[in-house]
Amino acid sequence: MASLQSFNFESQIPAELLIARIMQIHASISKLDSLRPSEQVNSLLSHLVKLCTLPSSIDISGLPQEVQEMRDSLINLCGHAEGLLELEFATFMIKTPQPLNNLNLFPYYGNYVELANLEYRIRNENGVVQPKKVAFVGSGPLPLTSFIMTTHHMILTHFDNFDIDEASNDVARQIVVSDAELEKRMKFETSDIMKVKEKLSEYDCIFLAALVGLNKEEKLKILDHLMKYMKKGGVLLVRSANGARAFLYPVVEEHDLLGFELLSIFHPTNDVINSVVLVRKPAF
Incomplete structure (x- = not known):
């Protein structure tokens, strides 16, 4: 063989x-x-x-x-x-003196940096330069994307991180509390995103993590929910997968994004796993 x-x-x-x-x-x-x-x-x-x-x-x-x-x-x-x-x-x-200075010790940190750079470039190319308020749905105990974005790409943006697990949010909060400036711009909310409604209209940009909605039916319900409640003219960045990478993460295709205006789909061919799909809710 x-x-x-x-x-x-x-x-x-x-x-x-x-x-x-x-x-x-x-x-x-x-x-x-x-x-x-x-x-x-x-x-x-x-x-x-x-x-x-x-x-x-x-x-x-x-x-x-x-x-x-x-x-x-x-x-x-x-x-x-x-x-x-x-x-x-x-x-x-959280047991180290300055946890945010040690993010690079995480085994896949380089992949997160590459993905964040890619997502920043894609948003930039589509006119989403410095959104005032961003939501990250499915942030987990170590919200690396949020950390990288707020410190490198969106230095004035306020980030709300949503996760369904309070224990994950509690750990993430303990990391952020080590940086007074970042703590002002980053909050954590324990919620099932399907129960978050009017608040979604506050965000200029929403990130949907790849593992929020593990099967097609769940993913479609979440996308429909975001479409219904997010801000008109707001953008949604959806992480997907393509080809063999779909054995690792769920796939979101263009026809799954009913009602949205497609801005960009990018499928990486390097070490980055996730595809990036950027869509906008029509302004009218």
Whole structure:
């Protein structure tokens, strides 16, 4: 059987081989007693990410039912593992004197920086330069995007971070409290975004994290809810996935964004996992 090293970014891994490898990893992850960070968990997930970022022409929509079910399960497992990794790191960080100076110690920090730079450029190109007030939906215990955006790209913007889990918000607040200036511009709200209504009209820009709405039905309900309540003329940045990266995160396609005006869709081909979809709610 061909090894991973046989494939580089100039050749494509055959879909059959890719699926077989991913199913093997899914089987291994499913047998684990815990998804907390460990040598075994980290190794399996790193291998999975490398596989999913190899060039391939795989069409997720055409996969057999068995593979679709495995993909749904894998997205849930990876999302859970990602949350545990962030929580462990954030809990470690709040014990350090200046946690915001140590963000770069997070294993995937470089990917977040690349993604934030990409999202900033895409918004800039579409006239969304310095929004006054931004919401990040699904911020988690370690809201790296919010931290990077507020300190590097949106130095005057107020950020409201929404997460359904109070424990995650509590840890995130403890990181922010270390910086008096940032604390003034960043708040955390524990809410199911489907229950947040009128408040959504306050934001010039809303970020929707990739793992908010793990299946298509949930994602469509959330998008419809945001469309209904967000500000007219406001922009929504949706994180999606394309090709083999869709084994890691849910996919949002153009036809899922009913009522919105499509501004940009970008699918990365480097180490960045998430696709970036930028849409606007019509002003009239």
